[in-house]
Amino acid sequence: MTLAIWIDLIYLLAAVAFIVALKGLSSPKHARNGNLLAAGAAIVAVGATFFNPEAHFSSHTTNLVLAIVAMVLGAAIAVPVARMVKMTAMPQLVAIFNGVGGGAAALISIVVFLSDANLHSLGAPKPAVYAIAEGMLGLLIGCVSFSGSAIAFIKLQELITGRPITYPGQQIINGLVGVAIVSLAVATLLTDSVPLMIATAVLSLVLGVIFVLPIGGADVPVLISLLNSFTGLAVAASGFTLNNNLLIIAGTLVGASGILLTRMMSKAMGRSLSNVLFSAFGSVVTASGGADGTGETRQVRTGTPEDIGVLLAYARKVVIIPGYGLAVAQAQHTARELADLLMERGVEVFYAIHPVAGRMPGHMNVLLAEANVPYDELKEMDEANPEMATADVALVVGANDTVNPAAKNTPGSPIYGMPIINADEAAHVIFLKRSMRPGFAGIDNDLLFDEKTSLLFGDAKDTLAKLVVAVQEA
Amino acid sequence: MSGNTTGILEFLTIFILAMFVGNEVVARVPSILHTPLMSGSNAIHGIVLVGAMIIMGTASGTAQVVLGFLAVLLATLNIVGGFTVTDRMLEMFKSKPGDNPPKGKASADVEGGAK
Numbered sequence: 001m002t003l004a005i006w007i008d009l010i011y012l013l014a015a016v017a018f019i020v021a022l023k024g025l026s027s028p029k030h031a032r033n034g035n036l037l038a039a040g041a042a043i044v045a046v047g048a049t050f051f052n053p054e055a056h057f058s059s060h061t062t063n064l065v066l067a068i069v070a071m072v073l074g075a076a077i078a079v080p081v082a083r084m085v086k087m088t089a090m091p092q093l094v095a096i097f098n099g100v101g102g103g104a105a106a107l108i109s110i111v112v113f114l115s116d117a118n119l120h121s122l123g124a125p126k127p128a129v130y131a132i133a134e135g136m137l138g139l140l141i142g143c144v145s146f147s148g149s150a151i152a153f154i155k156l157q158e159l160i161t162g163r164p165i166t167y168p169g170q171q172i173i174n175g176l177v178g179v180a181i182v183s184l185a186v187a188t189l190l191t192d193s194v195p196l197m198i199a200t201a202v203l204s205l206v207l208g209v210i211f212v213l214p215i216g217g218a219d220v221p222v223l224i225s226l227l228n229s230f231t232g233l234a235v236a237a238s239g240f241t242l243n244n245n246l247l248i249i250a251g252t253l254v255g256a257s258g259i260l261l262t263r264m265m266s267k268a269m270g271r272s273l274s275n276v277l278f279s280a281f282g283s284v285v286t287a288s289g290g291a292d293g294t295g296e297t298r299q300v301r302t303g304t305p306e307d308i309g310v311l312l313a314y315a316r317k318v319v320i321i322p323g324y325g326l327a328v329a330q331a332q333h334t335a336r337e338l339a340d341l342l343m344e345r346g347v348e349v350f351y352a353i354h355p356v357a358g359r360m361p362g363h364m365n366v367l368l369a370e371a372n373v374p375y376d377e378l379k380e381m382d383e384a385n386p387e388m389a390t391a392d393v394a395l396v397v398g399a400n401d402t403v404n405p406a407a408k409n410t411p412g413s414p415i416y417g418m419p420i421i422n423a424d425e426a427a428h429v430i431f432l433k434r435s436m437r438p439g440f441a442g443i444d445n446d447l448l449f450d451e452k453t454s455l456l457f458g459d460a461k462d463t464l465a466k467l468v469v470a471v472q473e474a
Numbered sequence: 475m476s477g478n479t480t481g482i483l484e485f486l487t488i489f490i491l492a493m494f495v496g497n498e499v500v501a502r503v504p505s506i507l508h509t510p511l512m513s514g515s516n517a518i519h520g521i522v523l524v525g526a527m528i529i530m531g532t533a534s535g536t537a538q539v540v541l542g543f544l545a546v547l548l549a550t551l552n553i554v555g556g557f558t559v560t561d562r563m564l565e566m567f568k569s570k571p572g573d574n575p576p577k578g579k580a581s582a583d584v585e586g587g588a589k
Contacts, residue, residue, distance in 0.1 A: 031510055
């Protein structure tokens with residue numbers, strides 16, 4: 001067998017390993033091994049590529065050295081960042097690692113295009129139209145994914161407002177840019193012109209930005225999942241351009257599973273994917289949020305940490321419902337401290353986790369796992385809800401919409417139909433909140449005004465720490 | 475770097491089959507694994523590094539070499555960062571038996587309390 005066939009065989013094995021790994025990542029038991037398997041397969045495939053005759057590394061020593069320099073540099077940046085970034089900053093980290101992948105796919109298309117144009121000018125035949133089309137697809141999707149992920153990162157890092165940014169005629173403008181890109185791409189296809197190709201790339205970068213701007217708050221993670229899927233497709237397009245099966249299979253796997261995952265995430269929020277992407281959900285909040293805060297005449301009951309501490313200490317069953325506010329305040333360790341303290345006193349404690357609690361779906365599980373909360377104390381919504389009626393206290397930490405009974409009782413409400421944790425069924429409800437500002441959906445939560453509800457205002461970490469002290473003294 | 479038309483049909487076949495596989499393998503993933511799955515599949519598309527290396531090897535002229543270098547750098551960030559951060563996430567999911575005595579006792583109480 002020739003070297004090329006051996007290398008193709010290694011690529012095939014890597015592709016199979018990726019499929020098995022993805023399957024493993026879908027079950028809690030095999031997830032870590034799945035990821036390690038994929039990483040091992042990737043290392044072998046990358047190692048084999050040094051010997052791939054198509055790369056011509058043996059005759060291009062300078063390029064080989066440069067490639068190694070780029071890889072060492074990349075690894076030297078990526079490992080410390082991935083190791084040290086706080087678990088709460090996970091969503092923006094995934095966004096950035098996804099964006100650079102899209103960027104790499106776009107650059108592959110550009111280099112192949114330049115190289116083909118160069119050969120063509122030296123007398124080689126013009127590449128087939130479908131070959132240019134594959135390249136243009138990789139370029140377009142890769143650019144959108146790159147700039148879209150960058151904006152998602154900036155939003156999550158709160159360098160700009162995390163709320164949707166809207167302006168009149170937004171969808172029309174986005175549509176026009178989309179049409180312009182398609183026209184430019186077709187023109188590039190017909191003329192094989194480098195300036196037109198560059199114009200397509202630039203406009204695709206613009207599309208990524210304006211596509212992401214109107215998506216805000218808790219919708220951004222769904223968007224990242226979609227962009228992840230886009231990058232997968234861009235990588236598959238690179239695979240077509242380079243006639244490489246491994247890139248086609250790996251990219252398509254991620255593209256297809258990413259779309260499905262994105263739809264599952266929107267479903268967990270009780271909304272459709274198009275609603276997430278195009279409705280600028282929550283953009284009215286800025287307008288109505290102030291009015292809700294100041295114009296509200298209904299009274300809420302605020303409790304002191306001491307009162308609430310006693311209530312918790314002498315309860316039989318306490319359910320902790322963590323949300324976005326807990327993630328932002330990084331209060332997961334303090335929450336665990338409080339839970340452990342209560343358990344030492346013989347109180348039954350568990351965490352009820354809404355599927356979209358935290359900053360992205362499943363994020364709360366990661367945060368609580370980081371705080372060493374044992375797995376069996378975490379209950380998913382469907383498992384937790386039947387137990388809510390027998391709970392003495394529902395302790396809602398930095399969550400709002402995910403416990404809003406309007407989702408069950410108010411058909412006109414924007415969140416009507418979204419599955420919620422039935423905190424309202426507990427004998428007492430305690431909200432730890434920063435302010436009376438409504439949650440992400442921008443609607444009032446009647447539960448806040450219920451007479452069995454007490455509120456404790458402040459940063460989730462501070463208020464939980466106060467409760468720890470109060471329980472110790474109770 | 476363009477194949478012949480038989481080539482493209484073969485690649486299309488692989489593409490379509492891979493779509494079905496991708497759909498199938500994540501069909502029943504529990505919501506607690508949504509974040510690690512997103513992060514893990516993000517790492518898998520980092521295999522674009524293989525493509526970046528191939529174009530880097532054949533790049534000629536300053537523009538192509540610079541762009542190829544960038545492509546390898548970005549793809550390395552994607553693949554190395556992606557796998558590292560996913561592993562860090564999943565590492566926390568493993569059960570840690572008996573690392574905290576009162577907790578073990580308390581969770582036994584929970585079992586008893588829940589009938």
